[in-house]
Amino acid sequence: MALIEIRNLHKTFGTHHALAGINLEVEEFDLKVVMGPSGCGKSTLLRCLNRLVEPTSGDIRFRGESTLAASVDVRKLRQSIGFVFQQFALYRHLTALENVTLGLRKLRGLSKAESRDKALFELNRLDMAPHKDKYPAQLSGGQKQRVAIARALAMDPAVVLFDEPTSALDPLMVREVAELFNRLRRENVTMLCVTHDLTLARQIADSVVFLDEGVVKAESSIAHMVSEHAEVQVRNFFGGDDMAQST
Template structure:
C-alpha cells in the first residue's frame, strides 16, 4: 500500500498546462527523487501535494484517504508530512529555539520544557546547539537550512519533502546536505526530494523520476536516464547539467 499516491494530477494557469496527468506513488521507507529543469512543474506539484493549491483534475491520497475530501483533516496531514522549503521559511522575528518549538507547542500542544528538550536533541544531531539563541539573520544559508530541517524532524513526520535543498549551495555543502538526507532515510524516514541538481540526485537514489513540461517523461536508474539519448529533453538536461 502506498503511503502517498498522486493520480493524474493536472493544473493550468491562464490556459497553460503546468501539470499534465502526473501520477506518482511513494511507499513507506522510499527515497523518491523527482528531478527536472526549472519550469518543469516541480514547484506546482509540491504546492498541490501540500494542499497549498488545488489541482484542476486528479486526486492525491495519503494512507488511501483523498486529501481534498471535505472530511479530510488538513491539520492531521500536516502533522505527519514535513517540508523543508527552498527558502527555509524561518520566522525572522524568532530565534532558532523558538522557530523549532513553535509548532510543537501550538499545534501538538506539547509543554514548553519538553518541546525545548526535543528541539535540543535535533539541534545536537545537526551540530547546531550553540546557535539555538541566534536569529535567522545571524546564520549562514547552510545553518538556516539545518534549522529548517531540525524544525521538520522534531515533529517526527512519516514523510519529509525537500524542495530544492541544494539550490544555493556549493558542491561541498551539496554533498553534506545529501548525506544528511541519506542518514534520515537510513533511520527509517520516508523521503521525497524535488531537485534539478543531478549531483544530489545521483547521491540520494539509484532510481529517479524525470519531470518536464508538466509530465513524467521517464523513471528509472539514474545512470540509464543520464545515457538516454533517444529523448532529446532528457539528453539535453543531463548534458547541460554535467558541464
C-alpha cells in the same frame, strides 16, 4: 500500498497546464528524487501534496485516503507531510530553538518543557545544538536549512518534502546536504526531494523521476537516463550530450 499515491494529477493556472496528469508513488522509507527543467511543475507538485495549492483534478492518496476530500484537516495533513522550503522560511525574530518549538506548542499543543526537549533532540540530531540560541541572521545558509529540517522533523511527519534543497546554498555545500539526506534515510525518514541539481541527485539516489511539462517522462536509474533513454531531451537533461562530447 504506497505511502503517497498521486493519480492523474492536474493543475492549471489560467490556461497554463502546470501539471498535466502526474502519476507517482512514494513508498515508506523511500528517498524519492524528482528532477526536471525550470517551470516543469516540480514546486507545484510539492505544493499540491500538502495543499498549499489545490489541484484542478486527479487525486492524492496518503495512506490510502484522499488528501483532497473536504473532510481532511489540512493542519493535521501538514503535520504528517512536512515541507522544507527553498528559502527555509524561518521566523527572523525567533532563535533556532524557538523556530522549532513554535509548531510543537501551537500545532501539537506540547507544554513548554516538552516542546523544548523535543526541539533540542531534533536540533541535536542535525548537529545544531551549539547554535540553538542564534537568530536566522546569525546562521549560515546550511545551518538555516538544518533548523528548517529540524522544525519539519519535530512534528514527526510521515514524509518530508524538500524543494530545491541546494539552490540557496554554496555549491560546496552539496556534499554536506547529500550526507545529511543519506543519514536521514538510514534513520528511516521518508523524503521526497525535487531538485535540478544533478550532483546532489547522483549522491542521494540511484533512480530518479524526470518531470517535464507537467508529466512524468521517465523514472529510472540516472545511468539509464544519461545513456540509454529513448528521448534525446531526457538524455540531454542528464548530461548525456556533454559526456558524448568529452569522450
